Amino acid sequence: MSASRIAPDAKVMLKHGAGGRAMRELIQQVFVGDAKAPADGGIGLAAMDDGAALRVGDEWLVMTTDSYVVKPPFFPGGDIGRLAVSGTVNDLSMMGATEIAALTCAVIIEEGFPRADLERIKASISAACAEAGTAIVTGDTKVMGRGEIDGIVLNTAGVAFTRRVVPDCGLALGDQIIVTGTIGDHGLAVMALRHSLELEGELCSDVAPLNGLIRRALEAGGEGVVAMKDPTRGGLASTLHEMAGKSRVGIVLKASRIPVSPSVQATGELLGIDPMHAANEGKAVLGVRPDAAASVLAALRSHPLGRQAEIVGSCVAQRPGFVILDTGFGLRLLVEPEGELLPRIC
Amino acid sequence: MCLGVPGKVVSIDGLLATVDFFGIRRNVRLDIVDEPVEPGDYVMNHVGFAICRIPPAEVEETLALYEHLLAAMSKEDLLAADIRGEIGPAGEKKNE
Amino acid sequence: MSDIGGNRLQFRDPGRAAAMAEMLERLVREIGRDPVSVMHVCGSHEQAIARFGLRAIFPRQLEVIMGPGCPVCVTDMPEVDEAVALAEDGVRIATYGDMLRVPGTARSLADAQAAGARIDVVYSVTQAAQLAANLDEELVFFASGFETTAVATAALLLSGPPANFSILSAHKYIPPVMEIVAEMPQTRVEGFLAAGHAATITGCAIFERFVERHGIPVVVAGFEPLDILAGLAKLLELIRDRRAEVANMYPRCVRREGNLRAQEVLWKVFRPVGGRWRGIAHVPNGNLRLRDEWSHFDARRRFKIDVSRLWEFAPPSLAQSCICGNIMAGIASPSACTLFGKECVPDNPVGACMVSSEGTCRIWHQYGGQLDLRQS
Incomplete structure (x- = not known):
């Protein structure tokens, strides 16, 4: 573990929000502290899962919240509105709760933000809600002075009910790792735009609500689906590290099996960025018992958002907490990204 | 770099x-x-x-050079020849 | 036929790679020493080796040492301090993404950014100049990279950038540092894998005098898996046959004399000066600075850069205990360093080996020692 000496003048840095180790450590140290798990055997803050699960009668109430800032707010394949709905729907889905009861949405707007953009974002929120079969039932609006925030910030929270909660730590030896489609699309599309890299091509965010897709996987796999997580910030690499660490297994991946679109592959090569480090907003990682893997894979592929699903690896006893990549040439450790993704020259 | x-x-x-x-x-x-x-x-x-x-010709040439390197080895070394045989001309992945 | 797109996959063919690994195995057996140590001086070689997992198929006796080949990692703290001081004085800075998190004496540019400094990450110096053209204020481009990247900076200056644009050069020049490593006492390096893209500019003839002086072979190699394996095979062949020669295994990009136009552009704008490379040594002619004719674009002339305030609480003396040079030379391991894991950690690195994500110290720290993934 990395040293946890905290200097009195320590500051929160961008890397603490980038989804990697630095972020997990900050959350652990500042927010989780000695938080206890809910008394009824549910999932609370300490689990640092995608959301919380509280016992209500014979069901679980699953809830989550997330804030969204994205520069720029509109990007190929989506916008901050679609992102805010999808992100929260996906966090609930990753807990096994695919029937989304309702969402909330709070909006903080910088003075001077174009009204037309706001309406465009609202339309996008509505469309994404319709896709996910849910609705915003309450909200809040604040306006801040110029320069006090950057454009627009959204926060969404969501609740859903389920009879079975799927944690992100349920992996056991032999379990198969499934990725529901191509990776890195969102992260590279947004980065190319943010740093004005002037790349022409088909880079496009994958942002989408996944509850329909996950419902199909759960119907097919039942109890055989033992762990789920969406590889957002930090990408597939961070997500797998977290799952391997919490489940105390090693994960071996086959590089040739990991779906990557040609445009993402090309951009990654050009900018020196591993697509496995880039964010996804419409993909999920599933840990599945070996005997359920084929049926879950088939179910995922029968859904429009899961056509390119693949079994990318499996869980092993060696090196618990590590993710090992079989490149086709040899084995290597997959490292977690540190901080924000940046174009590289070397 | x-x-x-x-x-x-x-x-x-x-x-x-x-x-x-x-x-x-x-x-x-x-x-x-x-x-x-x-x-x-x-x-x-x-x-x-x-x-x-x-230059496209240089690309071809580099690939030819690598083939040559491997071929020279296999001529000297039966072991290497065996491996090349196993891999086959298309170089399919054995481990799949 | 001449479609490089298709050919590229052939440079990534695992089957041929396995055959080449077998060849390496045979060559080290023929050499008969254990270990046989070679060094690459190129971060991109390390990236490719790591990315494709090539270390796992290297013969056990072959030690491929990562030399001082990452221009960002070897940028010394006082150089980073200059950029940080400018940024903290309110000057807008543009730089390559690699440079953002490299720590100076007290802070990195990322730290300065978190404290409110304005820093733009760019992919190209062209992009930085375009940004300047749209600004009413000064923009300083903090320029890092070896000669390959310095040529781009030079070409941009020659094309007439806007007047509010200037360069803070931390560019480095590789050939001199190879001399330093070769001359380190106890060095075990028996051959060098030279950087293909730097050699595209300088040509491979530049290594001929080096080879003569030190009696060590140099092989210029490319960056696809087969390029690297073939380069190593050639290097081992030269070591086995005791032939101190320069071999060009990257002829699709490298010529003997190099890219003459690029050299002309480079030396029209830059001159080599001596300077410290982080954690290594003072490298004579290892840094590239703007020539006097270009002083009007030199941020060091345009601004009064006061770095002294950054040194108040963090004496640069820490760096003097750093043994990165020895680690890179393959004569010490991170555990021999008194700073390792204490003053020097990934979040707050002292030496180049901890800065780089593929650096020896970083990997040791992250994974608790050297991890051997070779399948026996």
């Missing part, structure tokens, strides 16, 4: 070329290439500058 990516020149406007990098296009400057570059040529890009033109 110097991330270089080969790409195919699509069009040229003065010292600026549009280059296709396996599906992604970007402008690349031709200020420092020391050979004439034409659409269809391959160039090596580093930080938005073409640092050389890649």
Whole structure:
């Protein structure tokens, strides 16, 4: 573990929000502290899962919240509105709760933000809600002075009910790792735009609500689906590290099996960025018992958002907490990204 | 230290070329290439500058050189020959 | 036939790679020493080796040492301090993404950014100049990279950038540092894998005098898996046959004389000066600075850069205990360093080996020692 000496003048840095180790450590140290798990055997803050699960009668109430800032707010394949709905729907889905009861949405707007953009974002929120079969039932609006925030910030929270909660730590030896489609699309599309890299091509965010897709996987796999997580910030690499660490297994991946679109592959090569480090907003990682893997894979592929699903690896006893990549040439450790993704020259 | 990516020149406007990098296009400057570059040529890009033109013949030649290296080895070494036999001419992945 | 796109996959063919690994195995057996140590001086070689997992198929006796080949990692703290001081004085800075998190004496540019400094990450110096053209204020481009990247900076200056644009050069020049490593006492390096893209500019003839002086072979190699394996095979062949020669295994980009136009551009704008490379040594002619004719674009002339305030609480003396040079030379391991894991950690690195994500110290720290993934 990395040293946890905290200097009195320590500051929160961008890397603490980038989804990697630095972020997990900050959350652990500042927010989780000695938080206890809910008394009824549910999932609370300490689990640092995608959301919380509280016992209500014979069901679980699953809830989550997330804030969204994205520069720029509109990007190929989506916008901050679609992102805010999808992100929260996906966090609930990753807990096994695919029937989304309702969402909330709070909006903080910088003075001077174009009204037309706001309406465009609202339309996008509505469309994404319709896709996910849910609705915003309450909200809040604040306006801040110029320069006090950057454009627009959204926060969404969501609740859903389920009879079975799927944690992100349920992996056991032999379990198969499934990725529901191509990776890195969102992260590279947004980065190319943010740093004005002037790349022409088909880079496009994958942002989408996944509850329909996950419902199909759960119907097919039942109890055989033992762990789920969406590889957002930090990408597939961070997500797998977290799952391997919490489940105390090693994960071996086959590089040739990991779906990557040609445009993402090309951009990654050009900018020196591993697509496995880039964010996804419409993909999920599933840990599945070996005997359920084929049926879950088939179910995922029968859904429009899961056509390119693949079994990318499996869980092993060696090196618990590590993710090992079989490149086709040899084995290597997959490292977690540190901080924000940046174009590289070397 | 110097991330270089080969790409195919699509069009040229003065010292600026549009280059296709396996599906992604970007402008690349031709200020420092020391050979004439034409659409269809391959160039090596580093930080938005073409640092050389890649002659297609040299690519073929490099591949041939590697084949030659391996062939020379296998002539000397039966073990290596066995391995080449196993892999086959198309070089399918054995471990799949 | 001449489609490089298709050919590229052939440079990534695992089957041929396995055959080449077998060849390496045979060559080290023929050499008969254990270990046989070679060094690459190119971060991109390390990236490719790591990315494709090539270390796992290297013969056990072959030690491929990562030399001082990452221009960002070897940028010394006082150089980073200059950029940080400018940024903290309110000057807008543009730089390559690699440079953002490299720590100076007290802070990195990322730290300065978190404290409110304005820093733009760019992919190309061209992009930085375009940004300047749209600004009413000064923009300083903090320029890092070896000669390959310095040529781009030079070409941009020659094309007439806007007047509010200037360069803070931390560019480095590789050939001199190879001399330093070769001359380190106890060095075990028996051959060098030279950087293909730097050699595209300088040509491979530049290594001929080096080879003569030190009696060590140099092989110029490319960056695809087969390029690297073939380069190593050639290097081992030269070591086995005791032939101190320069071999060009990257002829599709490298010529003997190099890219003459690029060299002309480079030396028109830059001159080599001596300077410290982080954690290594003072490298004579290892840094590239703007020539006097270009002083009007030199941020060091345009601004009064006061770095002294950054040194108040963090004496640069820490760096003097750093043994990165020895680690890179393959004569010490991170555990021999008194700073390792204490003053020097990934979040707050002292030496180059901890800065780089593929650096020896970083990997040791992250994974608790050297991890051997070779399948026996």
